[in-house]
Amino acid sequence: MVSKERADTPDRIIEGExxxxxxxxxxxxxxxxxxxxxxxxDSCRHGDVVWAIRQTTGRGRLSRSWLAPDDRGLTLxxxxxxxxQDEIVPILGQVAALAVRDTLKTHSxxxxxxxxxxxxxxxxxxxxxxxxxxxxxxxxxxxxxxNVNVRDDDMESAHLVQSATSMLIKGGRTxxxxxxxxxxxxxxxxxxxxxTLNGTSHVADTWARYDWLAGSSIELHSSNxxxxxxxxxxxxxxxxxxLDGQGRKxxxxxxxxxxxxxxx
Ligand code: BT5
Numbered sequence: 001m002v003s004k005e006r007a008d009t010p011d012r013i014i015e016g017e018x019x020x021x022x023x024x025x026x027x028x029x030x031x032x033x034x035x036x037x038x039x040x041x042d043s044c045r046h047g048d049v050v051w052a053i054r055q056t057t058g059r060g061r062l063s064r065s066w067l068a069p070d071d072r073g074l075t076l077x078x079x080x081x082x083x084x085q086d087e088i089v090p091i092l093g094q095v096a097a098l099a100v101r102d103t104l105k106t107h108s109x110x111x112x113x114x115x116x117x118x119x120x121x122x123x124x125x126x127x128x129x130x131x132x133x134x135x136x137x138x139x140x141x142x143x144x145x146x147n148v149n150v151r152d153d154d155m156e157s158a159h160l161v162q163s164a165t166s167m168l169i170k171g172g173r174t175x176x177x178x179x180x181x182x183x184x185x186x187x188x189x190x191x192x193x194x195x196t197l198n199g200t201s202h203v204a205d206t207w208a209r210y211d212w213l214a215g216s217s218i219e220l221h222s223s224n225x226x227x228x229x230x231x232x233x234x235x236x237x238x239x240x241x242x243l244d245g246q247g248r249k250x251x252x253x254x255x256x257x258x259x260x261x262x263x264x
Contacts, residue, residue: 010025010050011026012025013026018047018048018078019047019078019185019188019192020046020047022047023047023049024048025044025049025051026051027051027052028052029052029054030050030052031055031058032055032057032058032059033050033051033052033058033075034077034132034141036050036052037077037141038132038134041079041137045081046080046081047079047080048078049076049077049185050076050077050078051181052075054070054071055068055073055145059143060128061254066130067154067155067158067160067164068145068150071177072147072148072168073147073148073149073150074146074181076143076184077141078096078144079141080092080141081137081139083138083140087199087200088196089140090237090238090239090253091204091237091238092131092142093117093130093131094113094117094204094238095191095192096117096129096131096142096144096188096191097117097207098206098207099188099190099191100129100184100187101113101119102187102190102191103146103180103183103187104119104126104127106183107167107183109126109171111126111127112212113207113210113211113212114213114257115234115240115257116240117129118212119146121165122165124164124165125163125165126165127146127147128145129143130145131143147164147166148167148177148180149167149168150168150169151169167180200236200237201236203236204233204235208233208234211234215231216231216260217231217260218230218231218257218260219257219260220240220242220255220256221258222256223254227242227250227252228262229242229243229250231257238253239252240252240255
């Protein structure tokens with residue numbers, strides 16, 4: 001049996017409002033824009049943007065969930081197909097985080113970047129990114145969630161492990177989600193064009209200017225266990241670099257990071 005969501009078609013399709021002349025596939029309500037895009041990948045085109053006004057079961061990394069209360073968050077997924085430069089794929093999450101930071105700046109909110117691809121304002125998360133790759137089909141779905149008009153009481157009732165904030169809380173006013181989306185799509189297009197032209201090391205260099213972890217001692221949790229050490233930035237492939245207690249340079253593709261105070 002095909003579930004309702006799987007059979008769903010967009011409420012509106014707007015040509016040319018995606019990335020690089022891609023389409024905007026607008027839904028009033030969807031469980032997850034990433035899940036929809038992955039499921040309908042054959043009918044999606046490169047540059048299509050799947051946008052849900054209301055996303056009910058958004059997902060994060062490792063089956064975690066993403067909260068987007070009612071219509072107060074911006075939740076979208078960008079479909080990228082047949083990317084010619086393989087080395088770009090692992091760094092796409094960081095490219096998207098840079099674009100979100102640009103958009104926040106346009107709205108007078110100053111964000112910083114936390115590896116792998118969170119956007120922070122001071123010590124609180126304002127946006128999250130989920131890059132899902134289907135390498136057999138050479139497809140990447142870049143899911144972006146931004147807390148636009150999300151309120152303090154939304155976060156409190158969700159009992160988030162890590163503290164969160166929003167454009168509303170930081171900016172002291174509500175924002176028009178549609179214009180934030182337009183701004184984000186154009187920033188993402190610019191950042192994507194830049195990585196194609198200037199290469200991935202340029203992404204790592206730009207990241208360093210806004211790096212929330214810069215100069216910190218960290219604890220990194222990954223599927224291989226927990227490692228502590230000194231954070232030394234991103235490499236040109238998007239990996240986290242860490243100097244461990246034995247003075248070894250180590251590189252990580254994935255994990256969750258916390259700042260810590262290391263005993264000397
Ligand atoms: C992420 O995962 O941060 C990726 C979030 C991606 C969401 C977008 S929305 C559009 C697209 N469609 C989807 O279904 N997903 C994408 P991760 O780094 O694993 O962080 C998840 C954790 O962030 C959760 O376990 C919560 O602790 C926290 N969290 C959940 N909702 C949040 C929110 N609105 N603001 C800040 N933190 C949140």
